[in-house]
Amino acid sequence: MGITINNISKSYKKVKALENISFTVKPGELFGLIGPDGAGKTTLFRVLTTLLIANEGTASVAGFDVIRDYKSIRKNVGYMPGKFSLYQDLTVEENLDFFATIFGTTIEENYDLIKDIYIQIAPFKNRRAGKLSGGMKQKLALCCALIHKPKVLFLDEPTTGVDPVSRKEFWEMLKRLQQKEITILVSTPYMDEAALCDRIALIESGKILEIDTPQAIVKQYPKQIYNVGANNMYQLINSLKEYKHNHSVYPFGEFVHYTDARSDFNPTELETFLKSKNLTNISIEKTAATIEDTFMELAK
Incomplete structure (x- = not known):
């Protein structure tokens, strides 16, 4: 029962x-x-x-x-x-x-x-x-x-x-x-x-x-998530939060899970912005959503 x-x-x-x-x-x-x-x-x-x-x-x-x-x-x-x-x-x-x-x-x-x-x-x-x-x-x-x-x-x-x-x-x-x-x-x-x-x-x-x-x-996760990495995690998180087009920014292991507010997101544009913040070793790659990502989105 x-x-x-x-x-x-x-x-x-x-x-x-x-x-x-x-x-x-x-x-x-x-x-x-x-x-x-x-x-x-x-x-x-x-x-x-x-x-x-x-x-x-x-x-x-x-x-x-x-x-x-x-x-x-x-x-x-x-x-x-x-x-x-x-x-x-x-x-x-x-x-x-x-x-x-x-x-x-x-x-x-x-x-x-x-x-x-x-x-x-x-x-x-x-x-x-x-x-x-x-x-x-x-x-x-x-x-x-x-x-x-x-x-x-x-x-x-x-x-x-x-x-x-x-x-x-x-x-x-x-x-x-x-x-x-x-x-x-x-x-x-x-x-x-x-x-x-x-x-x-x-x-x-x-x-x-x-x-x-x-x-x-x-x-049901509504957006494409990107793994974003750089040489300084703390500075990377703060810089992504400053980026005017960000929808969500969460640390996830050695990367930051990032979603963009726009449907026509351009990774090159974001990379240029991060370089202007003196970040190096920048990587931006697509990744699949997890239950944790969905939870964070629903809890917003």
């Missing part, structure tokens, strides 16, 4: 954390909630996992209403919060046993679900959770969230602060879990992870900017 959200709004005093949020997550879908820190991702997760009550709107998870059926939701979902929240003084095995007992099950009963993840942390089963590396903590937290075989899995920024190799391994694990018919809602500030989801919702300042497949969102 999936997730249905209808006009959810949540405020903290004068701050609107969520404003009229509506979307659905299909059963068995890997859905990404993509946005920067403070966008409202964690607040929405807490509403959906019955830890917060929205000011307005309705929502259901796995067919259960988040207000009326909160006890049923807690039995049928797994939740991995952004901050490591397991018992750090307990060992890996003790944490797993504890969470299995809470849900009236055992590690053995649902071992097939966590096997691929558990075998990676099994060598450390007698180590205290607080002494694990970031990647191992992440795997243990995921095991604990899955130990009762949930219908829906909520993962709030699960790869923040984790090394690139562990991030890659984690997403491979999510793909395997999806094959076991678990609906997964994952939030992340990393735009490159968005491409790994079936569909994504871009969120900024508590509002949904766009919902679609990653490929469809990238295709």
Whole structure:
């Protein structure tokens, strides 16, 4: 079963954390909630996992209403919060046993679900959770969230602060879990992870900017993007912002992603302008839009 959200709004005093949020997550879908820190991702997760009550709107998870059926939701979902929240003084095995007992099950009963993840942390089963590396903590937290075989899995920024190799391994694990018919809602500030989801919702300042497949969102980018490089990145960014025809200027790795306000953009004209600013080693080349580019454009 999936997730249905209808006009959810949540405020903290004068701050609107969520404003009229509506979307659905299909059963068995890997859905990404993509946005920067403070966008409202964690607040929405807490509403959906019955830890917060929205000011307005309705929502259901796995067919259960988040207000009326909160006890049923807690039995049928797994939740991995952004901050490591397991018992750090307990060992890996003790944490797993504890969470299995809470849900009236055992590690053995649902071992097939966590096997691929558990075998990676099994060598450390007698180590205290607080002494694990970031990647191992992440795997243990995921095991604990899955130990009762949930219908829906909520993962709030699960790869923040984790090394690139562990991030890659984690997403491979999510793909395997999806094959076991678990609906997964994952939030992340990393735009490159968005491409790994079936569909994504871009969120900024508590509002949904766009919902679609990653490929469809990238295709809707309205302009040609250029990779612009030069000998001095700081000076290059400032010079491009001074250029009267600029539409957008964003640093992107070793280049600056630049779009022009005109339809008949002339790279030679821009190069001449940059040379007048005493920049050297200038390069201007076409490049494809990314989800990050689309997000920045929609958020303008």
